[in-house]
Amino acid sequence: MEIEKVVEQNSKIRSLTTQEYQIGRNVMEACMYVQPSEKVLIVTDPEEYKNAAIFFEAAKEFTDSVKLISFSGMHKNAQEPPPEIVQEIIAADVAILITKHSLTHTKGRLDGTKSKTRIATMPGITQEIIMRTLGVDYSEVAALSIKIANILTKSKKGKLTAEGGTDITFSIAGRAGIADTGLFVKKGAEGNLPAGEAFIAPLEGTTNGIIVFDGSFDAIELNQPIITEIQDGKVISIKGGKPADILKRRMDSAGEAAYNIAELGIGTNSAAELSSNLLEAEKVFGTVHVAMGSNITFGGTVSVPFHSDGVILSPTLKVDDILILDRGSFRW
Known part of the structure; x- marks a missing residue:
């Protein structure tokens, strides 16, 4: 596996539509409960990079510490992510794992949970699913x-x-x-x-x-x-x-x-x-x-x-x- 891209807080991936912004804001505020002092990490891959941008851009409204890491090389669900990404998950307060294949049932995700990171996984999510399901109460x-x-x-x-x-x-x-x-x-x-x-x-x-x-x-x-x-x-x-x-x-x-x-x-x-x-x-x-x-x-x-x-x-x-x-x- 290979880390392809790291995007820091002061960078912009893309502009969001009004609906994308509202949904990203709902996820960060109502679902993840992001606080100003917290570190937010977005983990993604080339297939989900565009969708991951919604949450990266929205998170910057709530905290000054936002990072996105994109990596490649996953071929199936429950395949372990690279050790350096696991360490980033452990160090974060909030992590969103938005990848084509699921990281939910991995030791890396479990290590993050044991370290008290709040983690949401979105394996294989599409733009349509984001728009349909992430704005609900x-x-x-x-x-x-x-x-x-x-x-x-x-x-x-x-x-x-x-x-x-x-x-x-x-x-x-x-x-x-x-x-x-x-x-x-x-x-x-x-x-x-x-x-x-x-x-x-x-x-x-x-x-x-x-x-x-x-x-x-x-x-x-x-x-x-x-x-x-x-x-x-x-x-x-x-x-x-x-x-x-x-x-x-x-x-x-x-x-x-x-x-x-x-x-x-x-x-x-x-x-x-x-x-x-x-x-x-x-x-x-x-x-x-x-x-x-x-x-x-x-x-x-x-x-x-x-x-x-x-x-x-x-x-x-x-x-x-x-x-x-x-x-x-x-x-x-």
Whole structure:
């Protein structure tokens, strides 16, 4: 990997439109809660450089210490960034990681979180998603996400079914639910922008059944559902034509641990729309997503340079005796 560009506070990348400025300001003020004395770092790559400029330019209204670093050489999600970038993340008060491939499930991001940096990740975000989802009032998204995360934390077992054929059981006993709220006020807060999910790492070895990914899948054009058979927490069969073949190749290249059922999450953002971009698709209100691969950064035990999610439509989700979703509608 190679660092291509470093842009300091007194430089200007580009002019912003009125809407870009308003959204950038909302992110810095309402989501990241940037204060005048704080250091803000923007980490990006050539593919996301233009979008990253929105947050670089907006941040300069709130603090005199803003830096953007662009690097190249990432080829997949959960690939570790260069050590010098990790050190910059650790030294910052606020970091926005806006790259084509996700840095969310990396040790580098986790090291930043442990150092109390407030971190928002925006893997693969597009101009359209920025305009559609980053101007919303995240206090409403946060309230629902926190409520569901608390239910997950208190529960021991779950069952997920869906009209497309999904039918699995799993244990979450002793695991903590996490709310992706979009509000990064406390030191060490981290999550996605756009935000809007409650998620948890099921106990390794406990998930069994069939998962049919019929809504969206990470960086795969889903022209037909991907059907996976799960046994004792591992994917043992993948079917579904070309999309399934692509997924299997990616998992094989990452190693056996990539077949681990890593995450179950519930979308809580009413502004999010279904697309092939998982950053947004997994936040769609009333959907469930399941990920394979690494979960070491959010309470699991599996570490592998692979984390890939798929969305399930019209889900019914029950944990212990609480029905959270009934065919895609929240039940309380």
